[in-house]
Amino acid sequence: MNTRTLALIAVSIATLIYGINYTIAKEVMPLYVKPFGFILIRVFGATAIFWLVSLFIKPEKIDKADFKKIFIAAIFGIALNMLAFFKGLSLTTPISASVMMVMSPIMVLIFSSILIRKAIGKQRILGVFIGLIGAILLITYGNTANGTHANNNFGNLLVFINAASYGLYLVLAKDLSKKYHPITFIKWFYLFGLILVIPFGYQEITAVIWQQIPTKIYWNIGFVVIFTTCITYLFNLYGLSKLKPTTVSVFIYLQPVIATIYALIVGSDTLNLMKVSATIFIFLGVYLVTKQVEKAPKTIKTSSF
Template sequence: MESKQLKWAYLTVLALVWGSSFILIKKGLIGLTALQVGSLRIIFAAIFLLLIGFKSLSKIPKQKWKYIALTSLFGTFIPAFLFAIAETELDSSVTAILNSLTPLNTLILGATVFSVGFHKKQLLGVFIGLLGSLLLVFNGAMNHPEQNYYYAILVIIASVCYALNVNLIKRFLSDLSPVSITTGNFLVLLLPSLAILYLTDFSSVIHVEKVQHSILFIMILGVVGTGIANILFFKLIQMSSPVFATSVTYLIPVVAFFWGLLDNEILTPVQFFGAFVILIGVYLSAKK
C-alpha cells in the first residue's frame, strides 16, 4: 500500500477505535470513579504493551527518556483523567466533539513554539473543522441544559495536551519506533497509576458485579483504545504531519455520535450538519 493510502487507512482505523473510546469511558463510569477509570485504563495498557514491547525499550537512548516522560504526561496521563472527569457531567458524544479542537491547538503550538510551517489551506481546514465542532457543541448545550458545561474546560485542556504531545513526538522522537515510544510511555506511567488506584480504595469494591462489568469495558479501552491505538498514532505522526495526525479528532465525533445514538444520546439535524462540516475541514487540513 502506498504511503498516502496507508496514512488514510491509519486515520480511519484510529477514528473508529478512538470514536468508540468515549462510550467505553461512559460505561466504565457506571461502576467506577473517574480516578479509577483513568488509572485502570493506563494500567491495562501498560501491562499489554510491556508484554509485547518490553524488548523495544533497549532501543531508546538515555537522552531520549526525558522526552518519553514528557510525551507520557501530556499524551496519556493528564488526558486520561481529564476525559474521565469530564464525562461525569457531559455526554460521550459532546466530549468527543470538544476533542476535535486538538488540530487547531496543534497548528497553533507548532507554529508558535516549534516553528513548524503550514499552508493557508491547512489553516482554513482547521478553522472549518472548528466551526463544525462549535456548531455541534452549542446545539448540544441548547438541548441539554442540565449538563454542566464548565466541565468542557477539562476537555479543552486535554486537547492542548494532545497538541503539545504530537509536536514533541514529531520534533524529538521521530527516529524511534512507535512500539518503543508507546511502551516507554506506559512504563513511566505504571507506578503513578497503580498508586492512584490504590488511594481510591479500589480493593473494597472490586467484588461488586457492576464494578466488574465496568472493569471489562476499561480493559478493552486500555488494550485496544490506548495501547494498540497509540502505536498506530505515533506511526501516523512519523509518516505524515502533526496536523494531519491530529485531524483524526475531526472524525472521532462522527463515530461517537453513532455510539451515542445506540445509548440513547439525542442527536439533532444541526449536529449531523456539523459533522459534515468537520469532514470538509479534515480534508482541507490534510492537503499540502
C-alpha cells in the same frame, strides 16, 4: 501496499476504536469506577502489556537526553490527556465529547507554529477562530436540554483541555516516534505515564467494589485497556512515524461521526440544535486549517520541546 497506505489504514482503525470508546467508557464511569481510578486501570494495564511485548523485540537503548523528552510527552499524551478526557466524559455526553475532540488539528497547528516555527496563513488563522467559536458554543450551550448543565459545561471544557493536550503530544512525539521502535518508545512512555497518574487514581481505585461490577462492564474495561489504549496508541504511533502530525490529527474529525452513530444506536445520547451548530463551526474551522496546511511551503525546524 506502500507504507503510507498502511499508515492511513492504521490511523483509520484507531479512529474507529476511539469513536466507539466514547459510549463504552461512559457506561463504566462514574457508576462503577470513577474517572481517575479508571485511568489508573487503563495505564497500568497498558504498561504491563507493552513491557511484556518488549521482551520479544530486540533491546534498544534510549539516549539519556530523550528520557526527559519522553517524560514531557507522557505529561501531555497520558497524564493530562487521559485524566482530563475521562473526567470530562464522566460529566458530559459522548457526542459532545467526540465533537470537542475535533479541536485537536487546530491545536496541532497552534503548537506546531510555536515549537517548530510553522507559518500560519490568513486562512488558517480564520479556521482557528471559527473552530474556537464552535468549541465555546459547545462548552457553553451544548447541553442546555440536560438538567446537569453546569457539569456538562465543565465536562466539555475538560475535553477541550484534553484535545489541546493531545495536539501538543502529537507534535512532541513526532521525532521520537521516528527515532525508536514503537514498542521501545511506548513502554517508557507508559511507564512515566503510570508514575504520573498513580497519585490521582489511587484513592478512587481503592474505592471500587469489584464484586458489584457486572460482567458487561468488565468487558468494557477490557476494551478500553486493550483496544482504546494499546492498539490505538500503537497504530497512531506507526501512523505518526510515516505521516505528518497534522494528517494524523485530521482523522480525529471522523470520531464524532462514529461516536454519534453508535451513541444514537445504543440510546446513550441525543442530538440538539446547539450540538449540530457547534459541530458545523468546528468542522469548518478544521477544514480551513487543514486545507491551508497541506498547501503551505515546507518550513525549517528551529527548536524542539
